[in-house]
Amino acid sequence: MKPDAIVVGGGVIGCSIALRLAKAGLKVTVLERGRIGREASWAAAGMLAPQSETTGEEAIFDLSVRSRALYRGFVDEVRSISGIDPEYRGEGMLCVALNDEDASSFAVWPSAQRRLGLSAETLSADDTRRLESSVADSSLGGVFLPNDHQLDSRKLMDSLAAAIGKLGVEVVEGNEVSEIVREGNKVTGVSSAGECLHAGAVIVATGCWSSRLLSTAELEIDVIPARGQMLAVDGGGLRMERVLHSRRVYVVPRRDGRILIGATLEYEGYSRKVTAGAMNRLLSAAIELAPAIAGCEVVETWCGLRPDTPDHLPVIGPGPLENLFIATGHFRNGILLAPLTAEVITGMIVKGAIPDEIRPFGWERFTSA
Numbered sequence: 001m002k003p004d005a006i007v008v009g010g011g012v013i014g015c016s017i018a019l020r021l022a023k024a025g026l027k028v029t030v031l032e033r034g035r036i037g038r039e040a041s042w043a044a045a046g047m048l049a050p051q052s053e054t055t056g057e058e059a060i061f062d063l064s065v066r067s068r069a070l071y072r073g074f075v076d077e078v079r080s081i082s083g084i085d086p087e088y089r090g091e092g093m094l095c096v097a098l099n100d101e102d103a104s105s106f107a108v109w110p111s112a113q114r115r116l117g118l119s120a121e122t123l124s125a126d127d128t129r130r131l132e133s134s135v136a137d138s139s140l141g142g143v144f145l146p147n148d149h150q151l152d153s154r155k156l157m158d159s160l161a162a163a164i165g166k167l168g169v170e171v172v173e174g175n176e177v178s179e180i181v182r183e184g185n186k187v188t189g190v191s192s193a194g195e196c197l198h199a200g201a202v203i204v205a206t207g208c209w210s211s212r213l214l215s216t217a218e219l220e221i222d223v224i225p226a227r228g229q230m231l232a233v234d235g236g237g238l239r240m241e242r243v244l245h246s247r248r249v250y251v252v253p254r255r256d257g258r259i260l261i262g263a264t265l266e267y268e269g270y271s272r273k274v275t276a277g278a279m280n281r282l283l284s285a286a287i288e289l290a291p292a293i294a295g296c297e298v299v300e301t302w303c304g305l306r307p308d309t310p311d312h313l314p315v316i317g318p319g320p321l322e323n324l325f326i327a328t329g330h331f332r333n334g335i336l337l338a339p340l341t342a343e344v345i346t347g348m349i350v351k352g353a354i355p356d357e358i359r360p361f362g363w364e365r366f367t368s369a
């Protein structure tokens with residue numbers, strides 16, 4: 001029987017949409033070129049961090065804070081269906097000043113965020129080290145963000161994959177969609193390996209590979225790969241509870257004792273190289289922030305390709321053809337924005353509702369079909 005919806009792309013965005021559509025009672029198929037959740041969503045640090053990663057002035061800030069507020073409930077839901085724990089951690093994040101320039105930025109953005117009603121506690125150097133003893137003695141102070149949290153994005157992807165399977169979503173891996181199929185102005189399905197698969201709605205959630213597929217629906221949008229390199233060390237008992245940020249690096253402690261260090265932002269096409277220079281810069285910055293990292297064993301290096309757009313904002317909304325929906329370009333915050341994106345796309349498909357606050361993120365801002 002023809003599905004109500006085909007989701008193309010099994011990253012965090014596609015799987016979250018599939019979950020929400022299935023819970024709304026739709027028959028859903030996910031078509032994934034490789035394996036579910038093994039691209040950008042696998043590479044991610046898993047920070048749910050609108051406050052530490054943005055200044056508060058960005059167009060996406062309000063939606064990011066709203067998505068963060070959905071997260072605990074989203075994780076509880078996914079875990080209770082799948083039985084796999086994405087290891088949500090709510091200890092907060094600590095931004096640390098290591099030089100005068102860092103310190104002077106702390107005089108500005110935390111107060112702007114407080115004016116928006118958000119918690120951002122400015123700390124002295126002593127209080128910063130009292131909160132996180134791993135922070136360098138040379139730190140000039142910090143800002144504690146109690147509501148910026150984190151989870152293990154790989155475990156989230158395993159949990160989401162299992163959850164959608166249990167909800168009856170058909171997941172087809174190793175299946176690359178080559179074309180969006182239409183009759184006049186109406187999308188009727190997709191084409192894959194020469195076969196046409198029909199559906200009531202098609203959702204394009206193909207991350208940094210979205211441009212080519214959308215061009216088959218005569219929509220030209222640049223979604224380009226923005227490489228992020230990362231590494232992990234074995235913390236070896238190093239006490240670190242919170243995510244630490246300096247302006248050059250972030251350091252993310254995981255429950256299993258690993259500490260993630262990230263990330264670069266590079267425009268090198270679809271190259272997946274992990275380079276010596278990037279590892280050097282990330283490690284130097286991490287050791288400057290938390291000197292004990294120098295003694296830790298490096299256990300993994302990797303990179304992922306973030307989906308970026310010309311204005312660095314996502315494209316979320318109905319496409320230029322009937323029954324076509326787009327959810328891509330989530331750049332540095334796709335893990336954070338997944339629950340909100342899924343809710344919004346589901347509302348569009350099930351109720352035909354486009355919330356006013358989503359309209360600025362439509363494809364129309366780039367081009368006309």
Ligand code: FAD
Nearest residue numbers: 009011013033041045046047177207228304333334335336
């Ligand atoms: P992807 O996860 O890339 O999934 C797209 C999927 O589509 C892929 O599985 C791909 O194989 C599939 N696909 C592509 N083309 C086709 C086709 N034609 N047919 C079928 N399938 C297809 N975000 C945060 O919120 N917090 C973080 O801390 C964070 N840290 C990051 C750190 C790094 C190093 C990187 C690289 C990213 C980070 N991000 C973070 C960003 C986040 O990972 C992305 O925004 C998010 O994963 C994008 O999800 P997606 O589902 O759109 O893309």
Ligand code: GLY
Nearest residue numbers: 228262263332333
């Ligand atoms: N949000 C973290 C990153 O993209 O590196």
